[in-house]
Structure formats: C-alpha cells, structure tokens
Amino acid sequence: xxxxxxxxxxxxxxxxxxxxxxxxxxxxxxxxxxxxxxxxxxxxxxxxxxxxxxxxxxxxxxxxxxxxxxxxxxxxxxxxxxxxxxxxxxxxxxxxxxxxxxxxxxxxxxxxxxxxx
Numbered sequence: 290x291x292x293x294x295x296x297x298x299x300x301x302x303x304x305x306x307x308x309x310x311x312x313x314x315x316x317x318x319x320x321x322x323x324x325x326x327x328x329x330x331x332x333x334x335x336x337x338x339x340x341x342x343x344x345x346x347x348x349x350x351x352x353x354x355x356x357x358x359x360x361x362x363x364x365x366x367x368x369x370x371x372x373x374x375x376x377x378x379x380x381x382x383x384x385x386x387x388x389x390x391x392x393x394x395x396x397x398x399x400x401x402x403x404x405x406x
Contacts, residue, residue, distance in 0.1 A: 304320075305323050334362045337365070341362070343369060344381055346376065347373065348377060349378055370394060
C-alpha cells in the first residue's frame, strides 16, 4: 500500500473530489467511491432524534472516525448508544454475542416505543 504524507494525501483527496472517476483507484476503491462522502453536507448531529446504535471494533480501521462521530453526536444530545468492542475488527458477523446484544438493544427500543404509544 502506498504511504502518503499528510500534504500528499490532502492533495490526492482534492484531486479525487474534482475527478470522481471509476477508472482510477486508491486503496482498492475507485475515485468515484471515495468521492461520494466528499460530496455530502456536514452532518447536523442535532437532527438525530431516533435511537441510534453504533457498533465498531477497536481494531477496525474506522475506529477513530467512529469515536469522533459518537463524541459529536453525544455533544449534540443525540440519542446514541455505542457498542465499542475491544479487540473486534470490522467483521461483526463473526461476533454472535455482539449481534445478540444489538438485537437486545433493538427489542428495548421497541418496548420503549410501545409504552409511549
């Protein structure tokens, strides 16, 4: 995998945003794939009103961005529940206990909604 300095990476991201090609690749994914989130507006965490479960493992490459999302959402009083699973990689399907915990969380949310209605 190619190693980039921060300036090189930032320059490449700017290029990708200007050229969302399906023919050019970085990190095993096309520029078009990478460009999609670059086109999205910033998240308004205050608009998250429904119960929101986030599951991520500490060995997943996305852990830092996930932690930041959760931190910003909680700061905006969004109803976030975070299952930050120590030692888990990206593959939650390999963790039946975590899947069961997620279903238990969902059942609890359904129960809360039924009591309200």
